[in-house]
Amino acid sequence: MRIALDAMGGDRAPHEIVRGAVEAANKLKDITCVFLVGDKVVVNAELMKHPKVNMDRLKVVHAPEAIGMDEAPAQAVRKKKNCSISICMEMVKGKEADAMVSAGNSGAVATSAVLTLGRIPGVTRPAIATALPTRLPTRPTLLLDAGANTDCDAAWLAQFAVMGVAYSQVVLKRPVPVVGLLSIGSEDGKGNEMTKKAFHLMQKIDVSFHGNVEGSDLFMGGMDVVVCDGFVGNAVIKTAESVAKAVGYWMKKEFFLDPVRMFGALLLKGALQTLKSRMDPEIYGGAPLLGVPGTVFISHGSSTHRAIYHAVIAAAAAATNNLTDTITKRIAAMEAMITGQ
């Protein structure tokens, strides 16, 4: 597997990105090449900081431009043809890379993906699918759309469900993924105008539809796929991060208040480490953009080298399975089912 990595994207680029790439190239046997795409002077200077780099499996690809985190996505992608994101995307299109990963401007990644790769036939809008840790260690919940589409049609949500199920089966190896529709009550009639329409569509299509679920069900671990519009998905994910951070802040503050407590915290060191790793979003590394013909992973803007390392693993896992074909077939079957043909 050859992974094109946007060296310039993210709040901690290029330092953390390069470090993650070096770790991936040094440690991961099935990664034949990590392409570090970015300003070659900057990237090479970063590489110099690492004593051991497996240069057989790490190549620098020059990109003269980069898109900032705060730039308007569509304009930036159109203006900066030679930005690191677009060059990664061209490498995927030209089969020079099997997948791409960026922790940069997520709107720009999604825009560039659609402009360069197009859409899988029948998919109206690609969606970002984020894996959320749940109470069940081996069963994350895939939430989509996590922010690519701020205003959604009910029909798009049905497509999100089909794409999420395909990813859950093919990549996460869930045999029969259970699908929930994010709403404000678990009863059938609850929701807003859009989700009520989506509910009826979801009953018609070939997915294991559980019905409405609430925000409170997300981390309980019963759902494999939960669909919602990108505005709600983004708000929910950021809220969850915020709560986890606030709890971590309070714990640190309380646990180190006096020597007795500090000793208690020392005895619980292992437990606290387990807790931290259970709540750690970085182990999922990145979120696939589903609905484009190619493997595109979007990592969190604040990604550290660990997140990048895990994103390379996840992108490689996605690329080895023929997800595009599966989604293409299922979207076509879904359309036939809804129209009754």
Place this chain on the structure above:
Amino acid sequence: MRIALDAMGGDRAPHEIVRGAVEAANKLKDITCVFLVGDKVVVNAELMKHPKVNMDRLKVVHAPEAIGMDEAPAQAVRKKKNCSISICMEMVKGKEADAMVSAGNSGAVATSAVLTLGRIPGVTRPAIATALPTRLPTRPTLLLDAGANTDCDAAWLAQFAVMGVAYSQVVLKRPVPVVGLLSIGSEDGKGNEMTKKAFHLMQKIDVSFHGNVEGSDLFMGGMDVVVCDGFVGNAVIKTAESVAKAVGYWMKKEFFLDPVRMFGALLLKGALQTLKSRMDPEIYGGAPLLGVPGTVFISHGSSTHRAIYHAVIAAAAAATNNLTDTITKRIAAMEAMITGQ
């Protein structure tokens, strides 16, 4: 202050409601009467379980009907004229009670409030305002709408902001409440169609508007009031509860794994109790329904006696201040400001 309490509403009614009422009547000096509204046989049987009840300050008001948690709100309120919720509302309208509290069907409470009390002039839709604990112990964030309106107009969000600011000043005693608009990025242009329109309106009205905020800002403690549509608000609040619960579950599991850890947890007992109380939504007791001419508090369906006790305190605090007048004046001023008259 006289509080009408729906004894039949909530997942743990009547037991926990009656217990909370008894505690309020026994302990709170400025509560002259708690009216327990519900089936008198059931309520009296519950009261018998308590050895000490201050019956000078606790009265049972018979309500022959009750609305279930899963009933369709509008239909149920119209059909069951003598339900506990509606009788509480009539007591507020007739000035027999200064405020009402219900942990029952929140849709039914909102519907009954509008049908019985009407709306404050100029208010299109009343909203539920939920106080969220933040990293700053004395500065919760008031989030509205928390679920009364699933599909919102931008103009309603501007009204929510004005009502939230009034509540924050008059009841929570924040001198100049800072207002955020919940969106999917902090930059000005980010959001969905509705929030983009709301953003422009918010700039025109007389509130201290900070701009867009994200889910990740909610628990950081910088915002006094955050507005959003009721679908998003509900999803965000339930997600936050879910994360807090999952963290609690993991902590319990890890901290009691072996004797060494158990000893560590024992040393941290005080810290863990502080942590628990910091994350405890029950200390806020209930959420005011803002926009109706009367003090109406909606408590969580899972409320225990503690939540009910705190809701009585909060409702009394709201009723002592002339919030309705403040909201009436400010909504009128807002309309004048937007239309430029």
